[in-house]
Amino acid sequence: MTSILTFAPAPAAEPMPDVYVSPPVPVTVDRLPTPAGAVVYVYQDTDGSLSSDCTGCGEYAWTLQVSREFAEDHARDCRRSAA
Incomplete structure (x- = not known):
């Protein structure tokens, strides 16, 4: 018995882009x-x-819950100075 895979070549891979x-x-x-x-x-x-x-x-x-109010709460409560 011959497998159908013998007659069906694998699809070609998509080429990778040259640049990121x-x-x-x-x-x-x-x-x-x-x-x-x-x-x-x-x-945003x-x-x-x-x-x-x-x-x-x-x-x-x-x-998905981050809002301006979330950021305002953190800004009000954070006591560490900028590094």
């Missing part, structure tokens, strides 16, 4: 100062979600 294309950079939509002089940056990502990054404690936050 980085994903689009999120857009900074807000900068919130902290009491210690650091900054919480709020970004390409999918419309928000993320935030604190220059004081280094916290990076991204979930």
